[in-house]
Amino acid sequence: MADKVQTTLLFLAVGEFSVGILGNAFIGLVNCMDWVKKRKIASIDLILTSLAISRICLLCVILLDCFILVLYPDVYATGKEMRIIDFFWTLTNHLSIWFATCLSIYYFFRIANFFHPLFLWMKWRIDRVISWILLGCVVLSVFISLPATENLNADFRFCVKAKRKTNLTWSCRVNKTQHASTKLFLNLATLLPFCVCLMSFFLLILSLRRHIRRMQLSATGCRDPSTEAHVRALKAVISFLLLFIAYYLSFLVATSSYFMPETELAVIFGESIALIYPSSHSFILILGNNKLRHASLKVIWKVMSILKGRKFQQHKQIGRETMLF
Structure with a gap:
């Protein structure tokens, strides 16, 4: 029964992977072709392209892990392969989340209407520093991903394989505790960009509310280009927040699987749910971007x-x- 469920989940993961690769590759291809044609790239296109590339890598790492767990479970026996997969999964995971947060921040500064001097100064500077912000996200993600390899030794996989036995050694218990604390730290680290994105969401709502009030007082109506831009940005941020919550919960299931009776089944289930976030959000971004939407049509x-x-x-x-x- 467990083998049938694993096979079904694996086919589901392959389908989600194919859809995600199609959407993210389309975003990257359209923006790169426009970059070559115009010999320059807009800030929003740079963010979307970076986000698409990080999600393509994330999809590849998650699907590779699914295949290894189902078809070649003994590959992880030495611990070296597990260390490599954990590092790249953590790296691409944080890159994807930070780039999506940068997208939310960019929407906020380009669309929101506030008159605070600090906000106006940052709004004027955002296009000039966006490439450095993306580079900083890469450096930060690499720094956060290093504990995923440092706290994994070659005996961890053996401890996972032997978890059903009641006479576990003290070293295995310590090993599991260290790995659990590392995973907890890595999961909590993703809450920072989530909180930043959530803050930009509420500030966009506040900006939209003020803008609608001004439009009502001036009797010009509420459906002007600025209002529509606010609505599109809010839709993109809301979709990211909801999908991220589902992804975060599935990530917790996958990374905590060594405490569960069926480790491989729990990992594949968590990863099949996690694939929904990088796969579906790309199509939401395509529909919310005029250039990408016209190109898709x-x-x-x-x-x-x-x-x-x-x-x-x-x-x-x-x-x-x-x-x-």
């Missing part, structure tokens, strides 16, 4: 034209064969 139109052309050719070929007989 062009691709859909071309695909439909090709399919209609092939269908017409098939009907035409069938008609010719009927006339011959």
